[in-house]
Amino acid sequence: MQLVPKTESPHVNSIANQPTETITLDIQGMKCAGCVKVVERQLAKNENVVSTCVNLVTEVAVVECTAGAVDAAALAEDLTAAGFPTQPRYAQGEVTQFRSAEPAEHRQEMQSAFRQLVVAGILLVLSSLGHFSEWGLPAPSLLHNIWLHFGLASATLLGPGRPILLDGWRGLRRNAPNMNTLVGLGTLTAYTASLVALVFPQLGWDCFFDEPVMLLGFILLGRTLEQQARGRAASAFRELLALQPQVARLIADPTNTTSGYDSVEIPADRVRVGEWLQVLPGEKIPVDGEIVAGKTTVDESMLTGEAMPVTKHPGDTVAAGTINQLGTISLRATRTGKDTTLAQIVALVEAAQTRKAPIQKLADTVAGYFTYGVLTAAVLTFVFWYFIGTHVWSDVVTQPHHLIHLGHNSLAQPHHVQTTIYSPLLLSLKLAIAVMVVACPCALGLATPTAILVGTGVGAERGLLIKGGDVLQRVHQLDTIVFDKTGTLTTGILHVSDCIVLKEICHEETISDTQYLLQLAAAAESGNAHPLATAIQQAAQQQNLPSLEAQDFSIEPGLGVSAVVAGHAHVLLGNQEWLEQHSITIDDTAQQHSQSLLSHGKSVIYVAVDKALVGLIALTDTLRADAKTTVDSLRQIGLQVMLLTGDRQEVAEATARQLGIEAHHILAGVRPSGKAVTIQQLQSQNHFVAMVGDGINDAPALSQADVGIALKTGTDVAMETAEIVLMRDRLQDVVVAIELSRATFHKIRQNLFWAFAYNTLGIPIAAGVLLPKFGFVLSPAAAGALMAFSSISVVTNSLLLRRFAKQERSI
Numbered sequence: 001m002q003l004v005p006k007t008e009s010p011h012v013n014s015i016a017n018q019p020t021e022t023i024t025l026d027i028q029g030m031k032c033a034g035c036v037k038v039v040e041r042q043l044a045k046n047e048n049v050v051s052t053c054v055n056l057v058t059e060v061a062v063v064e065c066t067a068g069a070v071d072a073a074a075l076a077e078d079l080t081a082a083g084f085p086t087q088p089r090y091a092q093g094e095v096t097q098f099r100s101a102e103p104a105e106h107r108q109e110m111q112s113a114f115r116q117l118v119v120a121g122i123l124l125v126l127s128s129l130g131h132f133s134e135w136g137l138p139a140p141s142l143l144h145n146i147w148l149h150f151g152l153a154s155a156t157l158l159g160p161g162r163p164i165l166l167d168g169w170r171g172l173r174r175n176a177p178n179m180n181t182l183v184g185l186g187t188l189t190a191y192t193a194s195l196v197a198l199v200f201p202q203l204g205w206d207c208f209f210d211e212p213v214m215l216l217g218f219i220l221l222g223r224t225l226e227q228q229a230r231g232r233a234a235s236a237f238r239e240l241l242a243l244q245p246q247v248a249r250l251i252a253d254p255t256n257t258t259s260g261y262d263s264v265e266i267p268a269d270r271v272r273v274g275e276w277l278q279v280l281p282g283e284k285i286p287v288d289g290e291i292v293a294g295k296t297t298v299d300e301s302m303l304t305g306e307a308m309p310v311t312k313h314p315g316d317t318v319a320a321g322t323i324n325q326l327g328t329i330s331l332r333a334t335r336t337g338k339d340t341t342l343a344q345i346v347a348l349v350e351a352a353q354t355r356k357a358p359i360q361k362l363a364d365t366v367a368g369y370f371t372y373g374v375l376t377a378a379v380l381t382f383v384f385w386y387f388i389g390t391h392v393w394s395d396v397v398t399q400p401h402h403l404i405h406l407g408h409n410s411l412a413q414p415h416h417v418q419t420t421i422y423s424p425l426l427l428s429l430k431l432a433i434a435v436m437v438v439a440c441p442c443a444l445g446l447a448t449p450t451a452i453l454v455g456t457g458v459g460a461e462r463g464l465l466i467k468g469g470d471v472l473q474r475v476h477q478l479d480t481i482v483f484d485k486t487g488t489l490t491t492g493i494l495h496v497s498d499c500i501v502l503k504e505i506c507h508e509e510t511i512s513d514t515q516y517l518l519q520l521a522a523a524a525e526s527g528n529a530h531p532l533a534t535a536i537q538q539a540a541q542q543q544n545l546p547s548l549e550a551q552d553f554s555i556e557p558g559l560g561v562s563a564v565v566a567g568h569a570h571v572l573l574g575n576q577e578w579l580e581q582h583s584i585t586i587d588d589t590a591q592q593h594s595q596s597l598l599s600h601g602k603s604v605i606y607v608a609v610d611k612a613l614v615g616l617i618a619l620t621d622t623l624r625a626d627a628k629t630t631v632d633s634l635r636q637i638g639l640q641v642m643l644l645t646g647d648r649q650e651v652a653e654a655t656a657r658q659l660g661i662e663a664h665h666i667l668a669g670v671r672p673s674g675k676a677v678t679i680q681q682l683q684s685q686n687h688f689v690a691m692v693g694d695g696i697n698d699a700p701a702l703s704q705a706d707v708g709i710a711l712k713t714g715t716d717v718a719m720e721t722a723e724i725v726l727m728r729d730r731l732q733d734v735v736v737a738i739e740l741s742r743a744t745f746h747k748i749r750q751n752l753f754w755a756f757a758y759n760t761l762g763i764p765i766a767a768g769v770l771l772p773k774f775g776f777v778l779s780p781a782a783a784g785a786l787m788a789f790s791s792i793s794v795v796t797n798s799l800l801l802r803r804f805a806k807q808e809r810s811i
Contacts, residue, residue, distance in 0.1 A: 020050055023072045024089040025061040027054070027079060029167070032179040032445045034371050035084070038171075042082050046070060057449040061086075083170045116160040117224045120217040123156045146207055150198060153191055153209040161187060161216040177371040183219055185375075186436040186783075187212045193429055211779065215437060218785040244268075244342065245320060248286035249278045254293045254330040268320075271336045279324045279331065287320050288340045289331035296327035345465060345727070358473055366444060366756075374439040374763070381767040382432035390424035393772040431777065434766035438783035439759060443790040447751035450798035455744030458804055463727035464737045469748070471723040474706050475741035477688045481634055481734070482667075482679065484693040484701075485645035485655055486531065488711060489731070490621040492694065494535035497602060498618035500593050505614045511545075517615040519545045521607055524563040524571040527553035532605065533561070535619050558646050558671030560605075572608040573617075575648070584608045590616065601654030603647055623658060626732040631659045633735045644678060644691075644701070646670055675701035692734055693722075709734055743804055751794045758790045 030036060036054045039061060043052045048069040054061045063075065072088035079086040126148075157165065168184030171177045190211040197207045248271045249263040263278050268286040271277065276292070279285050285298070297309040300322045309325055312318060318331060321342040337343065390396060452469045459466045466472065483489050499514045506516035522540035525533035527550065540547075550563040550571075559581070560574015572582055576594075579586060586594075586606065593616055594604050602618040631641050642665040645652050652668035670678055675691075679701050682689050691698065691705035702708030702721045710722035712729035724741070726733040766783050770776035778786075 019067040020064050021067040023063040023065060023070060023075065025063065025072070025076055025079070026087050026089055027059050027061055028085040029083060030054075030056055030059060031167070032056070032370075034176070034178045034445075035171075036445055038082070038176040038178070039079060039084055042079055042084075043075060045078075046075065055449050056445045057453050060089075082176075083167075083174060114224060116163075117220045120156060120160040120213075120220045123152050123159075123213050123217070126152055146198060146209075149207070149209040149213075150195070153194070153212045156213045156216050157187065157191060160220055161212070164216065164219065177375065179371075181371060182374055182436045182439060183215070185378075186433040187215055189429065189433050189436075190215070193426065211433075214785075215783075219787070244346070245284040245286040249280070249283075251276050251278045251330065254278075269337050271333050273333050273336055275333050277331050277333060279329050281324060281326055281328065283324055285318050285320055285322050285324055285331070287333045287337075288335035289318055289333045291316050291318060291329050291331050294327050294329035296329050297325045299323040299325055345460070358470060370439070370444070374436060377439075377763060377767065378432045378435040381435050382428045384428075385431055385768060386424055386428035389768065389772075390427060396427065396771055396775070430779070431766065431768045431771075434778045434783040435763055438762045438766040438778065438787055443755035443758060443794045444752070446791060446794045446798075447755050448748050450795050451744055451747040451751060451801065454798045454801040455740060455747070458801055459737070459740055462733075462736065462740075464733060464740060465725040465727065466737065466741055466744075467723045471707060472741045472745040472748070474688070474723075475690070475738055476745045478639060478690050478707060478738070480640045480642060480682060480687045480689045482642045482644050482682070482689055482691050482701075482705070483631075484675075484691075484698050485643060485647060485652065486621060487694040488692055488698075489627045489643070489655065489659065490623055492531055492621065494531050494603070494619045494621050496535055496539035496617060497620045498597060498616070500616040500618075501614065502587075502590055502593075502616070503612065503614045505609060513615075515543060515545055517607060518543065518617070519548055520565055520569065520571050520609065521573055521605070521617055523548035523550040523565040524553075524561055524573050526550050527563065528555055528561055532603070532619060536605075536617065557673070569609050570611075573605055575604075576606065579606050579608055579613065582608070582611070584611060584613055586613060595650070598648055598650030599654065601651055601658075603651055623655070624731050626730065628659055630731045630734055631661065633732070634738075637735070637738070639738075640687075641665065642667060642682075644670060644675060646672065672698070673700070676704040679704045690738075709737065740804055744801060747798055747801055751797055754797070755790065755794060758786075762786060762790075 027039060030039065036056050039054050040052045043049055043054075043061065043063055046065070048066040050064045050066065052061060052063050063070070076086040076088050164180045165184045165188070168178065168180035168182070171181045191209070194207040194209045194211075245268045247265050248268045250266050250271070251263045253276055271287050277286060277289065281296070291312055291314050293314060295311070295313045298312050298318055299309050300319065312329070317334070318324075318329075319342060320335075320340040335341070448469055452472070455472065456466050456468075486492055486494075496518070499518055501513040501517055504513060505520075506513045508516075511519070518536070518540050522537045522545070525536050526547070548566050550565045552562075552564045554562045556574070556578065560572060560578035562570070562572045562582075565571045572579060572584065576586060584606075590606070590613055594606075597604050597616070597618045602620050605617040605619065606613060607615045607617060634641050641659075641661055643652055643656050643659075643661050644667045645655075647655075647668060649666070649668040652666045653663065656663070656666050667678055675698060679689055679691055683704075683706070688706045690707040690709055691701045692709045692711075693699075693702055694711050698710075699721045702710060707724065708722035709724045709726065711726050711731070724737050726737060762783075765776070766778045768777060
């Protein structure tokens, strides 16, 4: 996980090389990006904290620290004391319990916010009714009473506005002002100025008690809508969390005919590897396991995104959280708790939602100083207009103003509409209040995390695991896609197509030379788990050839194997280089046979016995059904496609011809150990490279690439190494993952653009830059409405990513 480095300290270098651990904290009370920076600074004060990453939307902090040196409870206490109620997240048993998975808490927060909004709305309506007569509408005379409006403003501050004011005061007191500080200062300033005008009418000031009421009303409306939008943004992740099964049905060994099927229910996180479980139709499978009895179909849609149920028989594996549909099955637990595929996916998705895109660093830097800058701008606005502006443009206090306003300024003369007359003090004060209120660090703080939250959630729904904002940004920069061949572009299921005997090797009448050649090869490969070895052994089994005893195995990855078979024959299997290393001559006849096989896209294995070449074995592998359309689609979106394989050039060229890959984009004869070096060479030529592999032999290359994309095969290694994991094991999902990543990153850029543009334009307008020439001012209430709208627009724009799931590219 890429975390945000803490502030430099003399202790950082001393702990850099020590083992680390990760602590996760659930934090409440963060309102804007400024709060995030305060939390990160507070956490970084601990000398044993290496790095921190705080997510505003999910309200989670991930802290990397020296192993065993930091108490999670102490960190939580420090943050709580700083004004951010915090709890450490612990593991219960082996399965982490996620606070964000509790919809009841979210509903309670929404109900509380809605109640505050209703109260504020009623007060807002009553305050607005006093202006009906000014608009030519009938209204009771009581609603024009200035003391009523004083009461409404006071009730708003003491009721729905009280939490905002208290939180803003706490932030100011601890020298960490936040969004609530700005809103609170603006509201109290407007209220105080109106109160002074009410108590001392001889000053000639206008009362504008409706401003605090409207301001807080619109702020609460915006936050309620924003909170609802955040909930929708996290819905996919909550659905993923809800998949975690709670109960398992433990049984005795079903392979023992003397044991019955009496079961006992235990918590799923108490199951141990090797125990036997029974799963009834309609139940969730509690752990990863292997079916030992029964057959059924399993709904794996929420895990892989694949809608069609998968048929399962004894010997097949099943994953925790998937749903058993038809039959009763018995299974043996192979992975439990945090080691299950589902638990790993949940951990990956949540980790992805805390990883920031590098583009967010600018927003974070701005947010750290934002509130101080806004307060300074408000003070400068007041000083300028009071001491300079109203004297240079003296008519601004008497000219008709084109107000962006949500109510009339004067309640003292409700029945008479006239040109608004401001005193220099009152005008300067209202402009300063508008500056404080219109500024919005919330939009800056929400720009990246909301888009990442929605994008990774949509990806998880579709079996695409994208590991964070930094990955999204690198995907946007890609210009080259490098594919591994075997198991990636091809099915990886090899079979023996030809056995060519070059020299008589069998002197028994019961078996032919061809069969004996295959028998020797299968014996030599019996100590190897490579797909080539598996194919040769399966071919021997299909012909019912007896197994020969083999020993003294030697395996050289990418070259071949050797073994002593039947106690005396020294057998070598491998490529041409492997035989040449052992000083074995390959004659012209063998070369001709080899070239003919290679030209047809077949892989050739040379077989030598006792230092003499005796035969060739050819193996074929078929392309995936969607390989050609995937390569074509990647070209259409502007990417260069290359083929990387350990096979010979002739085999690679035969595969490339079927896919339409140019000859100069073929990288053949590359051993597994050299694939990472090949990727590095492409990067040195200023290419941004994605490597697509199966996550087994390709792990170094996946790690070296700017973006590693792994298919489901070899899931454990893939999850550890690749930045994008395709759980459906479909090649076309490479295109879908890249398009989703690009779409998410575009949303991040759009959000940041609008957040910066809003503040860049809104603050000068609120400060009165248009007032001298156009008579254009922004009232505090209107500023509050615009501020709320900016946050809502950023979250809503991120939610548009959910349309991606409905507009999947057909490939």
